[in-house]
Amino acid sequence: MTYTPPPSFTTRPTLQGTFGMSASTHWLATASAQAVLERGGNAFDAAVAGAFVLHVVEPHLNGPGGDMTGVFATAEEPGRPVVLMGQGPAPAAATREHYLAEGLELVPGAGALAAAVPAAVDAWLLLLRDHGTWELGDVLAFAVGYARDGHPIVGRVGATIAAVADLFTEHWPTSAALWMPEGRPPREGEIIRNEAYARVLDSLVGAAADGATRAEGIDAARREWRTGLVAQASAEFVATPHRHSSGLDHAGVITVEDFADFEASYEEATTLEFRGHTIAKTGPWGQGPALLQTLAILDGFDDERLDPSTALGAHTILEAQKLAIADREAYYGDAHVPMEHLLSPEYAAVRRALITDEASLEFRPGTVPGVEPFTPPLRTGYTPPALAGGSGFAGVGEPTVSRSGETRGDTCHIDVVDSAGNMVSATPSGGWLQSSPAIPELGFCLGSRLQMTWLEEGGPSTLEAGKRPRTTLTPTLILKDGRPVVALGSPGGDQQDQWQLLYILRTIVGGYTPQQAVDAPSLHTTSIPGSFWPRTWEPGGAVVEDRLGEDVIADLERRGHVITRAGDWSLGRLSSVARDHETGVLSAAANPRGAQGYAAGR
Helix, strand or coil: CCCCCCCCCCCCCCEEECCEEEEECCHHHHHHHHHHHHCCCCHHHHHHHHHHHHHHHCCCCCCCCCEEEEEEECCCCCCCCEEEEECCCCCCCCCHHHHHHCCCCCCCCCCHHHCCCCCHHHHHHHHHHHHCCCCHHHHHHHHHHHHHHCEECCHHHHHHHHHCHHHHHHCCHHHHHHHCCCCCCCCCCCEECCHHHHHHHHHHHHHHCCCCCHHHHHHHHHHHHHHCHHHHHHHHHHCCCEECCCCCEECCCCCHHHHHHCCCEEEECEEEEECCEEEEECCCCECHHHHHHHHHHHCCCCHHHHCCCCHHHHHHHHHHHHHHHHHHHHHCCCCCCCHHHHCCHHHHHHHHCCCCCCCCCCCCCCCECCECCCCCCCECCCCCHHHCCCCCECCCCCCEEECCCCEECCECCEEEEECCCCEEEEEEECCCCCCCCCECCCCECCCCHHHHCECCCCCCCECCCCCCCCECCCCEEEEECCEEEEEEECCCHHHHHHHHHHHHHHHHHCCCCHHHHHHCCCEEECCCCCCCCCCECCCCEEEECHHHCHHHHHHHHHCCCEEEECCCCCCCCCEEEEECCCCCCEEEEECCCCCCCEEEEC
């Protein structure tokens, strides 16, 4: 058997050119990033401009009160992938003892108790200061314009607001005032504005104007973010108890000191060699290295077992993902993680030997000498006592939103490459409009990333003041011969790396073009403890697009996979940019699902 040939038809072309390429989950962010390139900015100027636009046009998927991670390489140091660390820690008063005393078994999925320190804005400003070329006001002008003058809303924003309209009306009146100004959810195509957020951005630009140099000005804006109106209004607002996804009212614990004490930073990437390519990810304070572990397991198989379009390949991939993600739960967190052992060929061989012809229904972390694996609660269903007898989920799909405000997998993504060879992949998320009540003076709410921590003792991702939650945000940079060749990413919570894995296998092993790989049928496992509240799992669960084919799906079911059909075009929201260093040709691809993601370039 050979690898399934690439399809002859794609929903759109793989864009090609030599000037610059941008791709993201919303066309306005892509267009803004590309406009920066056209006006002489570099890839980092463009990515920052596009990212702030994403705050405005995809408020159900990310916001200024959230977080981000990025991985990039510069034209000056092309062989050195760098992680942009924009994941804030737990506030000083966010202790498991406090949450247990509040009557909680899990960190809530919505409400200010779930808020880590907002980190996305500081991280973007850090990248702009050190690697961009534009002044802050010019970069933020796109977002300010869309916030103040308005933009036509996409349907999914209105659908998200509709799913939590009762929550907003009954419990979060400030969110109702911001997102339902007419007393109803906005309709697709209506112009929406956010003057409060425009004023916040104006305050950052005003602070930057006082700097003697460009870098000093951006640092002044960062200080304003960490110590000025945003910090003060946030801390004061969340001190009032409000409804959480627990079904109870709690006050938040974040303070102005928590804001002031955090600064974004850079880190070395975690890497793995796979079929002549270097795959670069965040450290194990994120889920990124689980993708590397999956690749290490799969690298020992023949190509026919790496084809997601066949039953054998899909089965093998699903089983490898379960093993790697079990290790994520057992060992990953903002702590010492034995990645050298977990990524070693010897360990991968041991894990590979566990894959049989049948689907595993077990949680199977590996054995690391001298380290006790953490076993999380393995819930197949969970209803908080305060919500017993409640209505359950009010909405499904992307985003998934419950009546209590809980959300899963809501994220966006942006990739940019310029003609000089600068390349960046970034995944902003959190601070969704449904995360917690909107702060009136700011036009946004805080995030809910702490829901990815446990309240059980002894785990690497147990809630602890000052520690980062183990984030699902996981952009990818791929290098070949010491140069970056692909920037790649996707929204999707626990599915982000699962969907990116299929792209990597199809392009590196199967010879697909970027758009062919984005368009191809997708799948993922749910036989893992979820990172999002209420943190359940489905033993043997697998979700597939129907386009995978009846024969393949039936074969997976015979092997014991518990299949959920998701329709033809529903899984994966990938985008990518690429650079061929031999020819100088740049390329880009974007997801057609949902008719929202776009690439642009020339």
